[in-house]
Amino acid sequence: DAGVIQSPRHEVTEMGQEVTLRCKPISGHNSLFWYRQTMMRGLELLIYFNNNVPIDDSGMPEDRFSAKMPNASFSTLKIQPSEPRDSAVYFCASSFQGSTEAFFGQGTRLTVV
Amino acid sequence: AQSVTQPDIHITVSEGASLELRCNYSYGATPYLFWYVQSPGQGLQLLLKYFSGDTLVQGIKGFEAEFKRSQSSFNLRKPSVHWSDAAEYFCAVVGNNDMRFGAGTRLTVKP
Numbered sequence: 001d002a003g004v005i006q007s008p009r010h011e012v013t014e015m016g017q018e019v020t021l022r023c024k025p026i027s028g029h030n031s032l033f034w035y036r037q038t039m040m041r042g043l044e045l046l047i048y049f050n051n052n053v054p055i056d057d058s059g060m061p062e063d064r065f066s067a068k069m070p071n072a073s074f075s076t077l078k079i080q081p082s083e084p085r086d087s088a089v090y091f092c093a094s095s096f097q098g099s100t101e102a103f104f105g106q107g108t109r110l111t112v113v
Numbered sequence: 114a115q116s117v118t119q120p121d122i123h124i125t126v127s128e129g130a131s132l133e134l135r136c137n138y139s140y141g142a143t144p145y146l147f148w149y150v151q152s153p154g155q156g157l158q159l160l161l162k163y164f165s166g167d168t169l170v171q172g173i174k175g176f177e178a179e180f181k182r183s184q185s186s187f188n189l190r191k192p193s194v195h196w197s198d199a200a201e202y203f204c205a206v207v208g209n210n211d212m213r214f215g216a217g218t219r220l221t222v223k224p
Contacts, residue, residue: 104156
């Protein structure tokens with residue numbers, strides 16, 4: 001298996017633009033997590049899905065952030081409109097059942113200018 | 114919700130010296146505990162995990178960790194650090210099916 005695949009690896013966008021981050025979990029995994037990593041706040045859980053259903057989105061910072069998982073093999077994290085303070089590395093991770101170890105993608109480094 | 118505390122933001126050790134990274138968790142039931150390592154510009158790689166049973170768990174790269182319920186701790190250890198161990202280390206706890214991470218400890222290895 002190729003592991004968790006995230007795209008793009010790097011994204012630079014202007015403030016106010018819409019940004020969509022993509023994630024393909026490991027085949028067979030039924031839990032998917034989105035994390036944001038910054039120097040100031042460390043690794044924060046934004047939202048996680050079990051069996052494509054959002055379970056806890058309390059970590060989503062604002063209404064500008066939304067996440068979807070239309071099927072077991074794909075998820076998106078969208079920021080609209082983006083702001084400079086959204087600049088961070090966004091990680092997607094998947095696991096087989098939420099209680100086992102999570103496998104991480106390489107992350108998407110987002111820069112909003 | 115569960116939480117994790119890593120008291121040390123940054124640790125520097127000499128190559129060949131022993132290492133212990135601290136992790137304390139808060140969770141009402143028996144947690145699932147993990148240590149991950151992150152090299153610069155990379156994702157997180159699992160070092161080891163504890164689910165149940167033997168409280169001393171062995172991981173990759175010569176790391177081990179000990180679960181101590183009485184202290185709510187899951188400290189990571191390595192007897193002899195190598196220069197390639199320089200990275201950031203994250204402790205994580207799973208409860209209620211979501212994984213929460215500590216703030217991380219950055220390890221610097223001196224020659």
